[in-house]
Amino acid sequence: MFSTWQKHIHNELSGKQAYRYAERIAQFHRIQASTGYRKAAEEVVSLLKRDDVAAEIVSYPARNGDRFLAHRSFQEWHCDHAELWMEGENRKRLARFEEEEISLVQRSVPTPSNGITAELVVIENAEEPDSYEGVDLKGKLLLVRGNPFIIHDLAVEKHGATGLIFDNLNEYPPIRTRLDMPDAIQYTSFWWHGNEKKTFGFAVSPRVGNELRTRCRRETVTLSAKVEAQLYDGFYENIEFFIPGKKQEEILLVSHLCHPYPGGQDNASGPGTLMETMRSLNRLIHKGILQKPDLGIRFLMMPEMTGTYAYFTQYPERKKRTVAALNLDMVGADQTKSGGPLCIEPPPMALPTFVDRFAYQLFASITENTSNLTNTFNYSTVHFLRTRFSGGSDHYILSDPTVGIPCPMLIQWPDKNYHTTADSTDHLDHEMMKHVGVTTALYAYGLANGSERDWRIQMYSDAGTRFSDLQKSVSWLFSKETLQDEWEDAFSFYCDYERKALLTYKHYAKIRGFSKWEELVNDVSEQLEEQITAIKKWSASLSKLNLSNDQEPLNKKLPSDWKDQTLKRVFEGPVMLTFELERLSLNDRLEWYAYERQAKVPSGYVMFIQYWLDGKRTLEEVLNLVHKETGEYHPQFAVKYLELMRRLGMVE
Known part of the structure; x- marks a missing residue:
């Protein structure tokens, strides 16, 4: 799939050039809304213009009192x-x-x-x-x-x-x-x-x-x-570049430019790789080696999260036009020095999609670089995997259902030097940056201009992987004590996600103008149902061997006045509660901190609650969905949290 394009992109895109870009970025102390960040942004644009990429800086006010979607601004x-x-x-x-x-x-x-x-x-x-x-x-x-x-x-x-x-x-x-x-x-x-x-x-x-x-x-x-x-009062700067397509819809590639000096892996590696991706695609298209794409391809570098919120505040119409996105955050580390694998992180389950599997399959094929002695089996020497959603970067805004843009993230995690003075470009690997750059270019150009035949192959290939993914889901459910007794209901939730993810091919095919995809998607959906039937039988047998849960049944009782409440968020995008607490009195803040410490709830739990709140589901339904997705169920904490969010005017 895309083999000719992959060859052209592989020949043009240079991991060493991506590394050189990252080296230049890492010379600056890039704190959000600062003179150092601004100088870095200006340097990036200068380098890109040198390389015939007409990127531009778009500025936003940095001052107290402003809000970009759900995000509070600062000076x-x-x-x-x-x-x-x-x-x-x-x-x-x-x-x-x-x-x-x-x-x-x-x-x-x-x-x-x-x-x-x-x-x-x-x-x-x-x-x-x-x-x-x-x-x-x-x-x-x-x-x-x-x-x-x-x-x-x-x-x-x-x-x-x-x-x-x-x-x-x-x-x-x-x-x-x-x-x-x-x-x-x-x-x-x-x-x-x-x-x-x-x-x-x-x-x-x-x-x-x-x-x-x-x-x-x-x-x-x-x-x-x-x-x-x-x-x-000052400014933030985003850097934008756009390759126009034949249609108004577009693909978005993002990577945050900020972080303190030296910030080599986090995150000079991401923008450095993205710069080389835009240079390569722009050159190949201008030279006629690659055709003008059907959909546009937009590139965005920004202060992490703040710039993404600001971007969609200024351009709300682009949300519906953006078919998919990809986030590059910490993507260039030498795996022999910094430790972590390359993770392909999907969007949350509240936003079903096929694009995370597409990104994973691309990276797997691109990094297949060796074989056994008889050359009968090819594989990769790169350590990579597809994980569950975790958040922590700009994809958690894009993939929020209120924004609605499916956005996987590529990230190497954990990283030994993360957020320290040791995070220099000496720990980067230009080969890893090339792997990620080629994957990113193929992801964007494949979504923007892949042929109908290529996408049929991709969809059927994707459908075949869902059997093993559902098997993994069953194993994960059995590993969670709070879900073992209700694994069948939880498994139905995962099956429903896979059904909805496959159906997103219909929406994509309609945008691209592909024909007869209703019939094709129905066909792969029938194959999925056969897979689900087989896995249910396997799971039922496994459950008899696997269930040895002596734990008391989970108490799912919610306060009666909260159980049937339906809440929705006031602003688009996820809310960072720590940025809102300043509006409370000191005693109220300290009371909340004390409650959080006592509750010992994983920090990402509230993020999943926000994603499932839609003004239609009851709180009981929301917490059950979060439980199935995360294995966590904390009703008393959820009520306290939502009481605070309502008091702050963030939910109603």
Whole structure:
């Protein structure tokens, strides 16, 4: 399928060129709404114009009080200088912004012009309110570890600390622990949206953090800090390029440009690969090697999430015109250095589609690079897999049912150097960037201009894979204790998803003007039903062997006044609750944080609730759907969360 196109794209697209683009991007400190990000965007456009790609910058206001769909905007930030010193006989500099930008907590506000000198106090378990009791913290600097939102409210807003020193290093076993990276500094940021009591902060490595903790146990430690920075009304910048098609519909390729220096894998690798994809497709089409596509192909690079929300706020008509999208986030790491596989992540099950399987099949065929000794079996030396939806990047906005654009994501996860000073372009692999670039180009051009014959082959090939996917779903259901007793009902949910996903071929075929696809899709749907019947028999036999669940039946009882409520979201796109909490009183915020910690609900649970809320389903129906998709069921937490969302005016 697409073999001729694949050859042309493979010959034109250069992994080394993608790497060179990424190198240039990684020279900039690319915090959202900042002068560094703007310079990076200008450099990207300059490089593309050099290579005959007429990309342009589109600016959006960065100021408090604005909202892009469900997303709250914030002000631009700039830092000129920041330093942190440990005072005493052996005075020692702990941080300087100009030599290591990540050493300053991003969006820190300025100190007085002559700086601040204060005692350092260590707060263990800094997300726990009890940790602050009985300690005089006014005017002190605090060494802390944990969530900056929670710690800011406790330490600064409630207890009067003057500044925060973080020695965070999130762990992702077995790829990364604090012991693995003692000298790495983790990216940490404040996010100001209104009238918070703003402050400054610094970030230090685990080694420096341990040294400070040890010193504080045996003596008084004094630090001096100076920050020269400012918050002001400014701008965000998106970069757009469009290859027009014969029809008004289009395919969208996205990759976020932001993140702190060096940000090699996250995310110079994504825009670098996307730049080479647009250069290659543009050149092949202009030279006549590839035909003008039937559908347009649009490229978008932006500040993560913020730019995507802003884009659809400015161009709401493009939502319906966009047939599918693809998100590139962290796609260039050398797998021998950074650890993680290349994951093809599908959209959530609330938005059935075939395009994630299309992306997976493309990557599998492109990376098939070796064989056994007798040449009877070909396979790939690249570690990759198709995962479940997890969110965390721009595809979670595009694939939200209120936006309605099916958007898989390509991402290497986990990554050892993620969000640290160690994330340099030295860890990138131009061969991986080429694999992803060729996949992205074929994904876009295949959807935009694939022949009817090619798409018939793709649909029948896709239908054949759904048997094994449904088998995996059954195994997953049996692995979830809370779903074992109702696996048949849950399995019906997965079968229904597969039916709806196949039916999306009809919509695509109609857009492309293909003929007789009603009959073709009906044919593969009948084949799917035969597969479902066979799997049901297999599953029934397996269940007799597999069900040894001694757990008490799950209590699915909802409060009577909530069970039949139907709620819908006020704004399009998913809501980031942490960006909304500033509108509550301090006590109410702390109460919510305490409840969240006590509930211990996975962080993505509320995202799935939002996706299934449509103003028609009852809350009982929504939570049952989330349960089947995630294996999680937390009715009391869901009620508390939705009460808060309604209070904030985000659902009605």
